[in-house]
Amino acid sequence: MVPLLEFINVSCDSDDVLKGVSFAMNPGENVLFFGVEGSGLKIITPLILSVEGLYDGDIQYRGKVVRSLDYLGKLSYKNEIGYVHGDYGLISNLNVEQNISLRLEYYSEYSTSDIKEITERLMTELGIIDKRKARPVELTSSQIFRTAYGRAVAHDPDLLIIEHAFVGQSPLNIRSFMDVLKKRAESPDKSVLFVTYEPRKFVDFADTFHMLYGGRIAFSGTRREFLESDNPYLVQYRNISLQGPMDIT
């Protein structure tokens, strides 16, 4: 099977450092990356999304080398991925409906009626239909997050990246959203890649866990291994302890 996403010996020395990281993510698999600050976690999504272009090694998406894609190839590749970040980046002069339909409106592959139907379905599912005409400044933080999620999945991408997305969210307000996320994570042909400092929040969603430290993968394993492994790095992280192989500043 051709992996959906693959890092082959990727090294990068940018805001954060990666040293020869390799992993493969199959279609339908949900992968979680976690680690401490400065572990290399910060650079994972910029590399996947081609925001950071200076690196050694190869990143492949469905077997295609991302670096070799031309201008249109890169746009089309980015259009296949959904991304939600803790900063959300909603367009401030567009309302909820326009933010969610932005990508659908921009590319010509969807008809106007399709766009309307998809956007309404998403707003209903995410509980923000009554806020459809509100701009981001008028929304609560959980409504902003839901809108950002709606925008990320409006084109039904096969790969969704969720990076530090629940920062500053009230657990009760995002409780209903977790069911929506779980539904997506359980879908056999859709993959979710989580990047977080709090892996336990997503323990029910992810199939594979990778822990980064010092730009390298310090632990890789299944959900069970994540919960039970005696890997000293993982144990220190799980116990939120300052004692262990990781030098925490």
Add this chain to the structure above:
Amino acid sequence: MADELNIGKGGGTMLIRFGAAVLLFWQGMKDFGAYVLSIFQSFKSLKFIRMRSINTIILNQTRYTGIDALPFIIVIALLVGGVVIIQGMSNLPKYGIEGYFGNLLVIIIARELGPLVTALIVISRSGTAMATEIATQKWSREILSLEIAGIDPRLYIVFPRIVASTLSIFSLIIFFDFVAFMGGYIISLLSIYIPLDTFFTNLTMSFSFKDLMATIIKSLLFGVLIPLISCYYGMMPRSKFEIPIFVSKAVSRTLLSVVVLNVLISVLFYFSWLE
């Protein structure tokens, strides 16, 4: 000897500073050139996108840059037109050249002040707004979220503003000239009487095809240059702290570029050795 050495050192330092400034300017021009090229490159994706998504931005920007600026343009055109006409009619007869009154109006208002004052108003209203809006969008990761979604910000943000500015500036210059001539004439009646038919005959006789072409070319170039430079500097800040620095740079560089371009076009069009 020591003094001589100091002078030498000072001279050397000045030379180094001058060299560094030249290199910095050259690097800036190269970066700006690369940015302009990247806008052309973004046109490749035009066939895959729906123009409707861009048209809305063009409409909104045209409303802000063009229609909303109209009251401001009208007031300034009235005052400028009035002053030029009053000064012309009271001073030209002293030198016995009142027959060139129409030519003077065309030269001062239509050729020079119309395009230049309009451009300055657009820079002060829309150029600053564009640079600030884009810088804020960049800081709040809106630009990044567009890029990540496969939406080229140069096509989605810069291109519509260029189209809107070009349309707006062209229309505003026509308004400016018309109001300056008409309003100026009315204001001038307060201090001096010129028969209406004499005024307009004189004016239309003085207009040439070259004047029209110069106005059109100025409006097109200003329309492209103002949003281009404003958006370029708007995209620069890497932190909130840098936003006012780059907005200020956007305004000062746009002003300088517009004034230099205005002079260049005037020189190209009106120097006799080119005729």
